[in-house]
Every structure is written in structure tokens, then in C-alpha cells.
Amino acid sequence: METVSIIFSFIYQYADNIGFLLLAAVGLIIIFGMMGVINMAHGELMMIGAYITAFAYHAGVPAPIAIIFAGIGSGLAGIVLERLVIRFFYRQLLSSLVVTWGISLVLTEGFLLIFGPSILNVPTPFGSFGVGELTFGIYRLVLFGVALLLIGLIWALFSYTRFGARARATMENPEMAEAFGINTSRMYALTFGLGSALGGIAGGMFALTATISPFFGVNYTLFAFITVVVGGGANVITGVTTSAAALAGAQTIVNNAWSVYVGYVSMMLAAFLILLILPRGISEYLERRKIRVAKKNG
Amino acid sequence: MGSNEQRSVLDKYLGRLNGPQTIGRGVPFWTCFLAVVVVLALCPEFLSRYEIINFSNFLISGFLALSLCLLWGYCGVLSLGQAAFFGVGGYTYGIVALNLLNAHGNTDVAFVAGIVVPTLLAGILGLIMFYARLAGVYIAILMLVVSLMFELFLLQTADPDYTIGAAYIGGFNGLRPASPDDPLLPSLIFGAGESVLEFDGRSVEFYYLTLGLLGAVYLGLRWLVNSSYGYLLVGVREDSHRTETFGYDIRLVQLSVFCIAAAIAGLAGVLYTAWGTFIHPNQFGLKANILPVIWVAVGGRKDLTAALIGALVLEWVGIRLAAVGEISLLIMGAILVVAMLVTPEGVVTTLARVVEQGRAFARARWGRGGTGPRSERQDS
Amino acid sequence: MTDNEPIIDTSGLVKQYGGIAALQGVDFSVDRGELHCIIGPNGAGKSTFFKLLMGIERPTAGAIHYKGRDVTSLGSFERARLGFSVKFQNIRVYPDLTVYHNLFIPLRRHHRMKKIPGQVAELLGELRLSGTENETVSNLSHGQIQWLAIGMSIAAEPEVLLLDEPTAGMSDDETRETAEIIRRLSATGMTILVIEHDMAFIRDLNTRTTVLHYGRLFAQGTFSEIEANEEVHQIYLGTL
Numbered sequence: 001m002e003t004v005s006i007i008f009s010f011i012y013q014y015a016d017n018i019g020f021l022l023l024a025a026v027g028l029i030i031i032f033g034m035m036g037v038i039n040m041a042h043g044e045l046m047m048i049g050a051y052i053t054a055f056a057y058h059a060g061v062p063a064p065i066a067i068i069f070a071g072i073g074s075g076l077a078g079i080v081l082e083r084l085v086i087r088f089f090y091r092q093l094l095s096s097l098v099v100t101w102g103i104s105l106v107l108t109e110g111f112l113l114i115f116g117p118s119i120l121n122v123p124t125p126f127g128s129f130g131v132g133e134l135t136f137g138i139y140r141l142v143l144f145g146v147a148l149l150l151i152g153l154i155w156a157l158f159s160y161t162r163f164g165a166r167a168r169a170t171m172e173n174p175e176m177a178e179a180f181g182i183n184t185s186r187m188y189a190l191t192f193g194l195g196s197a198l199g200g201i202a203g204g205m206f207a208l209t210a211t212i213s214p215f216f217g218v219n220y221t222l223f224a225f226i227t228v229v230v231g232g233g234a235n236v237i238t239g240v241t242t243s244a245a246a247l248a249g250a251q252t253i254v255n256n257a258w259s260v261y262v263g264y265v266s267m268m269l270a271a272f273l274i275l276l277i278l279p280r281g282i283s284e285y286l287e288r289r290k291i292r293v294a295k296k297n298g
Numbered sequence: 299m300g301s302n303e304q305r306s307v308l309d310k311y312l313g314r315l316n317g318p319q320t321i322g323r324g325v326p327f328w329t330c331f332l333a334v335v336v337v338l339a340l341c342p343e344f345l346s347r348y349e350i351i352n353f354s355n356f357l358i359s360g361f362l363a364l365s366l367c368l369l370w371g372y373c374g375v376l377s378l379g380q381a382a383f384f385g386v387g388g389y390t391y392g393i394v395a396l397n398l399l400n401a402h403g404n405t406d407v408a409f410v411a412g413i414v415v416p417t418l419l420a421g422i423l424g425l426i427m428f429y430a431r432l433a434g435v436y437i438a439i440l441m442l443v444v445s446l447m448f449e450l451f452l453l454q455t456a457d458p459d460y461t462i463g464a465a466y467i468g469g470f471n472g473l474r475p476a477s478p479d480d481p482l483l484p485s486l487i488f489g490a491g492e493s494v495l496e497f498d499g500r501s502v503e504f505y506y507l508t509l510g511l512l513g514a515v516y517l518g519l520r521w522l523v524n525s526s527y528g529y530l531l532v533g534v535r536e537d538s539h540r541t542e543t544f545g546y547d548i549r550l551v552q553l554s555v556f557c558i559a560a561a562i563a564g565l566a567g568v569l570y571t572a573w574g575t576f577i578h579p580n581q582f583g584l585k586a587n588i589l590p591v592i593w594v595a596v597g598g599r600k601d602l603t604a605a606l607i608g609a610l611v612l613e614w615v616g617i618r619l620a621a622v623g624e625i626s627l628l629i630m631g632a633i634l635v636v637a638m639l640v641t642p643e644g645v646v647t648t649l650a651r652v653v654e655q656g657r658a659f660a661r662a663r664w665g666r667g668g669t670g671p672r673s674e675r676q677d678s
Numbered sequence: 679m680t681d682n683e684p685i686i687d688t689s690g691l692v693k694q695y696g697g698i699a700a701l702q703g704v705d706f707s708v709d710r711g712e713l714h715c716i717i718g719p720n721g722a723g724k725s726t727f728f729k730l731l732m733g734i735e736r737p738t739a740g741a742i743h744y745k746g747r748d749v750t751s752l753g754s755f756e757r758a759r760l761g762f763s764v765k766f767q768n769i770r771v772y773p774d775l776t777v778y779h780n781l782f783i784p785l786r787r788h789h790r791m792k793k794i795p796g797q798v799a800e801l802l803g804e805l806r807l808s809g810t811e812n813e814t815v816s817n818l819s820h821g822q823i824q825w826l827a828i829g830m831s832i833a834a835e836p837e838v839l840l841l842d843e844p845t846a847g848m849s850d851d852e853t854r855e856t857a858e859i860i861r862r863l864s865a866t867g868m869t870i871l872v873i874e875h876d877m878a879f880i881r882d883l884n885t886r887t888t889v890l891h892y893g894r895l896f897a898q899g900t901f902s903e904i905e906a907n908e909e910v911h912q913i914y915l916g917t918l
Contacts, residue, residue: 038435085635089638093434093435094374094434094438095638095642097376097435097438098376098591098595099634099635099638099639101378101588101591102588102592102631102634102635102638103631105627105628105630105631105634106628106631106632106635109624109625109628109631110628112624113624113625113628222439222442222443222446226443229439261454264447264450265447268443268447272426272440275430275432275436276426276430276432279430279431279432279433318776318779526782526791529775529779529782529783529786530783532772532774532775533772533783536772536773536775537770537772539734539754539770540766540770540772541783542753542754542755542758543734543754543755543758543762543763543764544755544758544763544783544784544830544833544834545755545758545759545787545834546755546787548755
């Protein structure tokens with residue numbers, strides 16, 4: 001095999017793994033990273049998105065529109081969850097962890113009861129291309145691109161829009177925001193819904209490559225959490241991007257050297273080690289360095 | 299004779315078993331306790347053999363509930379992966395028993411190893427997590443990841459290469475002997491010299507053994523949580539920083555309780571493997587991890603009795619539901635969510651409080667049961 | 679009691695949160711057995727200063743010496759073992775436990791089981807809380823909870839006691855009694871640092887006082903000197 005195709009294969013896998021982590025984490029960036037709400041049912045909201053995409057697609061809706069349906073459906077489901085259950089647990093981290101885990105169980109088992117364990121498939125679009133003797137799926141790169149695009153949109157939304165400013169004010173200091181006339185409970189519901197909608201879109205994107213079953217969500221929840229946690233809260237966007245890059249790096253290298261299982265384990269280990277050294281995540285460290293550099297330069 | 303004197307008599311004989319950190323301190327409670335023990339002891343008289351085998355399994359769930367209750371309810375350290383220690387205990391017991399049964403003729407070493415190894419694992423994990431001062435939420439999720447990693451690893455050990463002496467790890471086939479010449483995975487056989495005491499997992503004796511051990515662990519933990527250590531646990535739960543400023547090394551407190559909880563979960567795993575002479579990677583899986591959390595949260599995490607009742611009742615309900623169809627887990631999840639919304643402190647705990655208030659009201663209204671000041675200082 | 683040897687000595691203490699500097703170089707020392715007040719407008723860095731002294735947080739730069747020993751890197755439980763104790767600004771008692779057991783936890787570290795009931799009774803007497811042993815904290819008045827929190831802090835018989843706003847939310851009578859309690863503790867030779875907003879209370883204590891402003895040591899002296907200081911008046915008027 002030529003060196004070029006090996007190198008390209010490596011880069012391709014790396015991008016694929018980063019895309020996977022980023023896309024899985026994209027909803028949680030808002031829900032956990034910004035709101036600080038633990039939602040163990042996030043993967044199940046993605047699962048709902050995947051089902052909606054699959055059903056819509058098989059009903060003749062073009063894939064991109066099916067994915068938008070998924071976003072709307074998961075977003076609404078998220079708002080319902082927030083109003084019915086999650087809002088009562090905002091100040092109790094461990095309890096919210098447990099109650100949302102219960103929700104994830106209800107959703108998984110509920111879907112299992114209704115749709116059965118059968119696996120749905122949606123064909124992967126765009127075909128593939130070759131480099132040297134190896135062929136690569138184009139859609140994987142699309143996933144990577146969409147993940148970056150969505151993260152860019154989140155950043156723009158929270159930095160430049162009125163909604164973003166109000167949401168940030170609410171997360172920062174709810175009492176103060178309330179005093180400024182912001183309806184904070186509606187803000188919470190909407191922000192949670194937005195995070196869920198992004199999860200639904202991610203689920204819909206994954207639906208085109210992964211097999212869809214009621215157990216679709218579990219892995220996404222854990223990977224998304226790990227990515228966001230390792231990223232840290234000081235600056236969620238840069239945090240998540242760097243953490244995805246770091247974790248996917250560990251995974252890709254080990255994957256190639258040993259097996260997929262060892263790849264997963266090494267990614268978990270990398271996450272664990274980063275947290276031991278930087279308990280508040282990578283972004284905290286980056287922020288601190290930025291300050292130090294800024295100081296040095298005057 | 300007023301409840302005051304009754305209580306001091308109880309305190310004299312029950313001491314720390316009867317302390318304020320546990321629900322149920324009066325004569326009515328201990329009467330009920332004895333009644334339940336008697337009924338459970340008499341079960342083999344009027345239940346079928348099949349049901350007794352099921353009951354043994356319920357009792358094994360009780361250990362897991364107590365383990366998680368101590369850790370989460372009393373010390374405030376939530377682990378979503380408590381089944382990891384259960385599974386490690388079960389696999390360790392099985393592997394050691396398979397290897398030593400022919401040589402020793404008993405499973406003494408396996409029994410001890412099944413408790414010690416998970417405790418050591420908890421020691422290592424706890425040392426890293428608590429001394430790095432990881433946030434509670436991360437610890438909870440990390441433990442789930444650890445358990446799922448075990449499952450993932452064990453599932454891919456179906457290759458015949460994965461043998462440890464006479465034990466074949468077996469992947470999704472479950473743990474089994476490496477070759478037809480090796481002994482089968484045994485039930486508990488305790489031996490000292492020539493004398494041997496065997497507890498077949500399907501026997502009434504095994505049921506009594508499990509009942510006895512569960513009773514011992516329950517009373518032992520009651521004693522523990524009403525000791526100084528128990529108050530320290532609650533102190534760490536309620537405000538760990540404040541407790542630290544009194545000179546307590548809270549990392550050590552968390553680490554120690556993590557190990558105790560792991561030992562109890564390991565014991566449960568040992569009993570489970572011995573009960574069915576079988577263990578499978580799904581004992582590390584999602585379902586195995588979420589069920590203990592449901593029992594403890596629904597029963598009442600801050601009290602041993604409540605958590606234990608939660609486990610036994612919900613396991614019984616689960617079996618009944620399984621007979622109806624594949625809805626057991628769905629209903630369990632729904633029970634959890636509803637219970638946490640309606641009674642955040644747990645169903646049993648809330649009921650106990652209502653009963654207590656009712657009695658206090660009755661006392662104030664009709665002057666029954668004595669009105670003197672309550673007896674003091676059960677802990678001195 | 680003062681033998682003019684500083685028991686606590688900080689040099690160049692800096693604490694930054696993100697880009698915001700809460701303390702920017704505090705050199706401070708307090709003598710053994712001294713009763714010392716720390717005042718300053720909101721956001722002056724008083725509570726941060728206490729957190730650094732107690733080891734709840736680590737300074738970004740600078741050092742803390744206790745009896746000549748560098749304790750900067752020690753955690754709060756290690757400092758507690760050396761003789762530090764604190765009452766936080768937000769009171770922080772154990773809400774699910776009775777008054778008795780709130781005191782039991784700090785006492786148990788230093789006393790045998792048998793001695794604890796006597797110690798609790800003694801503390802409760804000192805703090806005017808006798809008879810509340812079996813109440814849960816939620817049944818106490820705000821002032822009583824403050825006293826309980828002070829009681830928990832002195833249960834360990836510390837050498838250095840840090841009190842962050844001990845009279846917050848108290849009535850005038852309760853405030854006077856608190857001053858009395860603090861004076862009595864001081865008379866036993868305990869080194870006490872008090873953060874307060876209540877000027878009447880500080881006047882009542884009438885002792886050496888330090889003013890913090892924008893994370894720096896702004897002024898220091900007897901209370902009358904501080905009270906007469908024009909600049910101190912200005913920073914208070916400027917922010918309050």
C-alpha cells in the first residue's frame with residue numbers, strides 16, 4: 001500500500017472520530033455545558049430524531065428535510081421533558097442524574113415495546129471516493145463538516161443574538177435576569193429545547209450511517225458527556241472542540257495499532273487522565289494560559 | 299409505662315442499632331422487624347421450591363440496595379456503576395472456585411476472594427477519583443463507564459484463548475470450565491478440615507444462608523451508620539467542605555465508604571454466581587446498573603430499611619411484570635420518575651414520616667404513649 | 679497575651695478568578711491572641727482572604743505562614759488540624775441533623791465519646807442555646823443558627839478562629855450578645871479574625887482593624903484611627 005493512502009486513511013479516520021464526538025456532543029454543549037443540566041436521556045432524544053428521520057425518509061421525504069423534522073420532533077420532546085420533569089431538579093445534580101436516567105429507560109423500553117427490537121436502516125448517501133487502493137465514504141466527511149457548522153452556529157447564536165444574550169443572562173444569574181424582565185423559566189425551556197433539537201438533528205445525521213434501534217442512544221449519551229466534561233465549562237465551544245480532537249486522537253492511534261475495543265478504552269483512559277490533571281476541563285486551562293500570555297504582552 | 303421507658307429499655311439492649319440515623323426506633327418497628335424475619339424464615343414451609351429459588355435471588359438484590367444506600371444515601375457519593383463490583387465479585391468467585399475446587403474440596407478461598415478483589419478494585423478507583431477531587435457527577439458517570447467497559451471487554455472473550463487455569467471466561471456464553479475434565483462452577487461449599495458444609499443454590503439451606511447474611515449485613519450497617527463514622531458520613535453528604543474544616547480528611551471517608559460498599563456488592567456477586575452456578579457479562583450491563591439505583595431511589599436513599607424494602611418489593615413486582623410481557627423495565631423506569639417527582643425522599647421514607655407524624659399527633663391529641671421529653675443521646 | 683510574634687503572616691497574597699483579581703498582593707499579619715477586625719466595602723476581597731487562610735482555595739501567588747511555618751499548600755483539613763477554624767459567611771450547618779449532632783461532628787474529632795454530652799452542654803450554655811439539643815436546625819431562629827455555627831467552629835478549641843460576618847441577620851440584642859461571646863473567647867487567648875459590615879458591632883469590639891479595598895490592604899490601625907480616617911470614609915461612601 002502506498003504511503004499516501006495510509007496517511008490519508010489515518011487523517012480520514014481521525015476526522016471521522018472527531019466528527020462523531022462533536023456531533024454526539026452538539027446538543028449537550030448547550031444543555032450540560034451552558035445550562036449545567038445533567039440529562040442522561042440525551043441519547044434517547046437523539047434516538048427519537050433517528051426514528052423520525054428513518055420513518056420520514058421511508059415515507060418519501062428527502063433525507064435533509066427528514067433530518068430537519070427530526071430536529072423539530074426532538075426539540076418538542078425536549079421541551080415537554082423539561083416542563084414535566086427536569087425543571088424540578090435544577091438545583092440537585094445527583095437527583096437529576098438519576099431521574100433523567102429513568103427517563104432514558106422509559107424511552108428506550110417504550111420504543112422497544114412500540115417498534116420492537118427490529119433495526120431500521122436508511123441508505124448512506126453520496127457514495128465514496130478512492131485514494132490509492134482504499135475507498136472512503138463521502139458522508140463521513142459530511143458529518144464532520146456538519147458538526148463544525150452546527151458548533152459555529154451555536155457560537156454565533158449565543159454571541160450575537162438577542163436570544164443568546166438573554167439565555168446567557170439567565171444561566172449566569174436567574175434572579176437578576178428575572179429582575180430585568182426575562183421570563184427565565186421560558187428561557188430554560190427554550191434553551192433546553194434547542195439543545196434537544198440539535199441532539200435530534202445529530203441523531204438524524206447518524207441515522208444515515210448507523211443502525212437504528214431502541215438502544216441507539218446509550219453510547220451517544222456517554223461519549224457526549226465525556227467530550228463535554230473533558231472540554232470543561234470555562235469556554236464550552238473551544239473546550240469541546242479541543243477535547244474532541246484530543247480524545248479522537250487517542251482513539252484513532254490506538255484503533256489502528258490494536259482493536260476497536262482497545263481504542264474505546266484508551267479514549268476513556270485519556271478522558272480520565274485529562275480530568276485528573278485538569279479537573280475543570282481543558283478550556284479552563286486554555287483560558288488561564290490566554291490570561292497569562294495577555295499579561296506577558298502587556 | 300410510657301414510650302419513654304420503653305425506648306430506654308430498647309436503647310439499652312439494641313444500642314446503636316436503634317440510633318436516630320435509621321428509621322424505626324420504637325417497639326412497633328422492632329416487632330414488625332421480628333415478624334418479617336419470622337415470616338421470611340417460614341417461607342420454605344408454604345412456598346414451592348421454585349418460589350424459594352426466586353426468593354433467594356430477591357434477597358441477593360437486597361445486598362446491592364444496602365451497598366448503594368450506604369454510599370449514596372448516607373455519604374452522598376452516587377455510583378451509577380455499582381454492578382461493576384457485583385460482577386467482579388461474581389467472576390472472581392467463579393474463576394477462583396473453578397481453579398481451586400479440586401485441590402481444596404471447598405470454595406472458602408473463592409468466597410473470600412470474591413469479596414476482597416472488588417474491595418481492592420474500589421480502593422484503586424477510589425484513591426484516584428477521590429484524591430483527584432473529581433466532582434460527584436463525574437464519579438457517578440465514570441463508574442457507569444467502568445462497568446460498561448467490563449461488559450464490553452468480557453463480551454469479546456468468547457475466544458477459547460481467554461482461559462485462566464481451569465476457568466474459561468467464555469464471552470457471551472458466560473463463565474464455564476476450560477475443559478470437560480475441569481469441575482463445573484460450584485455452589486458455595488464451606489469447609490474446615492474434613493467437615494464440609496454445602497449450600498446448593500437451589501436449596502432451602504442456601505435461602506437461609508442468604509437470609510442470615512442479609513440480616514447480618516443490615517444490622518451491621520445499622521450499627522455502623524449510628525456510630526461516629528455514620529455521622530461523619532452524613533456530615534460529608536450535607537456539606538463536605540464544612541466537614542473538612544473540622545479537620546476531617548473527607549477523601550479518606552469517601553474512599554473507605556466506597557470500599558465497604560464495594561465489599562457488600564462483591565458479596566452479592568459471589569452469592570449470585572453460587573446461586574445460579576453461572577455468571578454472564580450482562581451482570582455489568584446497563585440494566586444491572588440502573589435497577590439498584592431505582593430500588594434505592596424509590597424506597598428512600600437516606601435510610602437502610604427503606605432502600606431494602608424498595609429492593610425486595612420492586613424485585614417482586616418485576617418478576618410479576620415479566621410474566622405479563624416485556625414491560626418490566628418500562629414500568630420500573632416510570633415508577634422511578636414518578637416516585638422522584640412525588641416523593642423526592644423515597645416512598646418508604648415518606649410513608650414512615652407520615653406514620654411518625656400521625657403517632658405524634660395521636661400522642662398530643664389523646665395523650666397516649668407518654669408526653670415526657672424524648673430520651674436523649676442514643677449514641678453515647 | 680500578645681507576645682508580639684505574628685501567628686499568621688501572609689506575603690503578597692494574590693487570588694484571581696478567571697481574569698478577575700479578588701486579591702492583589704496582601705501582606706498581613708496578626709499577633710498571637712489578638713482580636714482583629716477586617717472591614718471593607720462589598721467585593722473588597724474579605725471572604726476570599728478567609729478562604730485562602732483556611733485553605734478552601736489556593737492563592738494564585740504569595741505565601742501564608744502560620745507560626746513561622748509555610749502552610750500555603752496545605753488543605754483545609756490539615757490547617758484545621760494545626761488549629762485553624764472558620765465560620766463561613768453563608769452559615770453552613772448540617773440541616774438534616776439535630777443541634778446535638780451538629781456539634782457532635784466537630785467535637786468527635788477531639789474528644790472521646792463519653793465526654794461529648796458534657797462538652798455539648800457546655801457549648802450550648804456558652805452560646806445561649808441550652809435546651810435545643812434535639813431540635814433540628816430548621817426549628818431554630820436565624821440568630822440561633824449563627825450561634826450554632828460559631829459553636830461548631832469553636833468546638834475544636836482552635837488557636838485561630840476566622841468569623842465571616844458572625845452577626846449577619848441578627849437583632850440588636852443578639853448582636854450585642856455575639857460581641858460578648860467573642861470577647862469572652864478572646865479572653866481565653868484565642869486569636870480571632872472577624873469580618874463584619876456592622877459598624878456598631880465593630881465599634882463595640884473596639885480593637886485593631888484592617889480595611890481591605892479592591893483586594894489591597896487599604897488602612898490599618900485601632901478602631902478610632904480607622905474611624906477618623908477620611909479616606910476610609912470616602913471608599914465607604916463611594917460604594918455604599
